Amino acid sequence: MTSTTNGVYDRTPLMAGNWKMNLDHQQAVTLVQKLCWTLNDADHDFDTIEIAVFPPFTDLRSVQTLIRGDKLPVSLGAQDLSPHASGAYTGDISGQFLAKLDCRYVLVGHSERRSVHQESDEIVAAKVQAAFTHGLVPILCVGEHLQVREDHRHLEHTLGQVRAGIAKVPTQHVQDLVIAYEPVWAIGTGEVAGPEDAQEMASAIRELLSQDHGPEVARSVRILYGGSVKAANVASIMREKDVDGALVGGASLDEAEFASIVRFEHHLLTD
């Protein structure tokens, strides 16, 4: 599978739906079924764009059973994991358990984890390592608050989060990483960063990866944009050459809207 938008590199676009703390396990199954029906009805080519859903932990087994039973072309991911493999960590979930549930991805360092649960760069780095240890692909979430952007420190801040998050990851793992740039001021606010803002950051992240891990690794890493992505704005973001997909919150809870986001190439053709 290759990217058909930025053309230069062989990166498969990834459209990831982070449901956050929404939908119980029955609603989760219904949403995934409806999403696939909607995409099938639209003759969507599932080979060109990867689709992943990130339900709450309690939904994962039900969604896994559906995906496996109906052989649905949808990847499964979790919203968080413990930095530890097992032990006395009440309420935490091991990456080992997520891998057993066929999770391919896990979000790490989402801004809501960093702000609500005070996750530091050190904890985020330990979770990135734990993900790789258990064979999961971490989606490292980074991004600045509004004040940082207004102070013109957004590049320094966000690149610092990237460097800290992958500090202990060997180069052979870095190439499999996914990074999601989510400016905090654009999350759930209806404010969307301009495509040029997304490209500026994605390009800077790729340059940093190139410096630290070499150009081949930098070309392999997929970089997503997140923050108020909708069907109406996804095409302009996906036109940017270093943006390889979207991490979608609210709009991923509606099968028609998320299906339309997944079919962003259709918008490119009709724009």
Ligand SMILES: O=C[C@H](O)COP(=O)(O)O
């Ligand atoms: O993980 C998703 C992001 O937080 C974006 O959420 P949003 O699309 O509701 O703004």
